[in-house]
Amino acid sequence: xxxxxxxxxxxxxxxxxxxxxxxxxxxxxxxxxxxxxxxxxxxxxxxxxxxxxxxxxxxxxxxxxxxxxxxxxxxxxxxxxxxxxxxxxxxxxxxxxxxxxxxxxxxxxxxxxxxxxxxxxxxxxxxxxxxxxxxxxxxxxxxxxxxxxxxxxxxxxxxxxxxxxxxxxxxxxxxxxxxxxxxxxxxxxxxxxxxxxxxxxxxxxxxxxxxxxxxxxxxxxxxxxxxxxxxxxxxxxxxxxxxxxxxxxxxxxxxxxxxxxxxxxxxxxxxxxxxxxxxxxxxxxxxxxxxxxxxxxxx
Numbered sequence: 525x526x527x528x529x530x531x532x533x534x535x536x537x538x539x540x541x542x543x544x545x546x547x548x549x550x551x552x553x554x555x556x557x558x559x560x561x562x563x564x565x566x567x568x569x570x571x572x573x574x575x576x577x578x579x580x581x582x583x584x585x586x587x588x589x590x591x592x593x594x595x596x597x598x599x600x601x602x603x604x605x606x607x608x609x610x611x612x613x614x615x616x617x618x619x620x621x622x623x624x625x626x627x628x629x630x631x632x633x634x635x636x637x638x639x640x641x642x643x644x645x646x647x648x649x650x651x652x653x654x655x656x657x658x659x660x661x662x663x664x665x666x667x668x669x670x671x672x673x674x675x676x677x678x679x680x681x682x683x684x685x686x687x688x689x690x691x692x693x694x695x696x697x698x699x700x701x702x703x704x705x706x707x708x709x710x711x712x713x714x715x716x717x718x719x720x721x722x723x724x725x726x727x728x729x730x731x732x733x734x735x736x737x738x739x740x741x742x743x744x745x746x747x748x749x750x751x752x753x754x755x756x757x758x759x760x761x762x763x764x765x766x767x768x769x770x771x772x773x774x775x776x777x778x779x780x781x782x783x784x785x786x787x788x789x790x791x792x793x794x795x796x797x798x799x800x801x802x803x804x805x806x807x808x809x810x811x812x813x814x815x816x817x818x819x820x821x822x823x
Contacts, residue, residue: 530575530586531553531554533598533618535561536652538556538588539653540652543653544652551571553578554570555575575605583670587615591621591764599632614639615641616671617641617642620764623691623694642689642693645679646659646703648743648756655679657679660692661675661685662688662692697768701783703740707762707806710738710744710745713736714748718811719814724748727745748804751818751820755803759801759803761803762790763790792809796809
């Protein structure tokens with residue numbers, strides 16, 4: 525079932541989503557503040573007409589931006605897309621946002637006759653490009669039905685977590701707590717090993733086959749070994765996402781000390797000027813404090 529789909533936000537995840545939707549047989553419009561990304565997508569088969577002019581024909585809009593503020597601006601800002609959509613169209617909101625925000629956006633979309641699927645994503649840029657994302661989704665049965673042709677193109681697993689927005693974002697917060705802590709812990713363990721004569725290469729070889737491993741360790745530690753901090757997911761993501769986790773925890777009167785400790789390491793990395801590097805660069809905080817030299821750095 526070919527649908528008219530817009531993907532707003534063509535970063536590492538959004539571009540993969542747009543490409544997967546295109547490969548799934550949909551007509552896809554890509555939009556981003558980076559004009560080069562838009563032109564690249566158009567050259568690969570994306571629609572070339574103006575998105576604003578095409579908005580009334582859209583069946584689905586995937587919003588793959590950084591945070592709640594950007595999501596709200598895309599949906600209801602000065603040039604917001606929701607008022608331009610036809611009744612029955614669906615918004616797939618993919619950013620990590622607080623559950624209360626997701627509920628608010630769903631209500632506001634509903635006032636325009638537009639469905640809202642709370643649909644945060646996980647899996648990384650490679651799975652996004654391969655149409656193999658995991659999506660933690662919640663929304664009405666109508667929202668799921670409207671989004672299904674797109675979901676089938678971009679996701680390997682869609683977890684249906686309830687019939688109201690907010691449940692998907694709650695689950696994403698749980699995932700991000702673990703993901704952020706695992707990255708920081710990987711960096712701590714790798715650099716701790718260096719103090720004991722364990723090279724980063726040997727760390728990856730051994731620990732990835734032992735009980736202490738994690739998906740994040742196996743995915744991110746090789747970036748440190750290679751000395752390559754090209755951002756697949758940047759340091760700057762984590763003060764935002766772990767900040768959301770702690771805000772939710774505070775509202776629930778829940779203590780999350782390990783999350784708070786991990787957050788401070790990402791804040792420190794950003795303060796050192798590594799904010800737009802790959803999030804594995806949090807290891808540089810530990811290395812600096814311990815006087816260690818990571819692979820790829822000058823002695």
